[in-house]
Amino acid sequence: MKYLDFNINGRVQNLMVDVFESISASKETELKISELMDTQSIFELVFEIVKDTGFYNLDENFKLIKNLNIDTDEDSLEDALYSTWITMGDTLNTAKTQEEFNAKFALFVPIVLKKMELISRIAV
Numbered sequence: 001m002k003y004l005d006f007n008i009n010g011r012v013q014n015l016m017v018d019v020f021e022s023i024s025a026s027k028e029t030e031l032k033i034s035e036l037m038d039t040q041s042i043f044e045l046v047f048e049i050v051k052d053t054g055f056y057n058l059d060e061n062f063k064l065i066k067n068l069n070i071d072t073d074e075d076s077l078e079d080a081l082y083s084t085w086i087t088m089g090d091t092l093n094t095a096k097t098q099e100e101f102n103a104k105f106a107l108f109v110p111i112v113l114k115k116m117e118l119i120s121r122i123a124v
Contacts, residue, residue: 002060003103005053013098015046016105033078033119036085040116046109055106065107077122081115088112 004012019039026035056062088108095101 001064001100001103001107002055002058003099004050004055004106008049008053009099009102011049012046012106013102015042015049016102018042031082031085033081036081037116037119040113040120043109043113043116046106047113050106050109055103056110065110077115077119081112081119084108084112084115 003009019042022039022042023031023035026032028035050056056065088105088111091104091108092101095104
């Protein structure tokens with residue numbers, strides 16, 4: 001896996017913190033789909049920042065995204081988003097450095113966004 005360019009690494013990290021702060025601000029004991037969906041604009045901003053660097057087009061990263069983006073056997077789109085969120089969390093917990101953590105988060109951004117956009121289309 002390739003890491004993020006130095007010039008955007010800090011920005012991605014700050015936005016990632018915004019995502020997790022938004023989620024952790026909930027008073028509920030169980031994460032709700034609406035709380036995940038509320039972070040969509042942050043994920044979109046991360047995607048816009050990262051895509052212009054070519055990070056997603058690097059062979060190694062592209063293959064990782066493709067492998068991570070497998071369809072799940074979930075009954076609903078919401079369950080698929082939860083499953084992706086849990087997989088992302090498990091993957092982030094394996095990072096040994098902050099740079100690796102940020103890059104792994106960035107790899108999941110297009111996958112999470114895809115699930116969010118499918119849910120948004122149905123909700124309209």
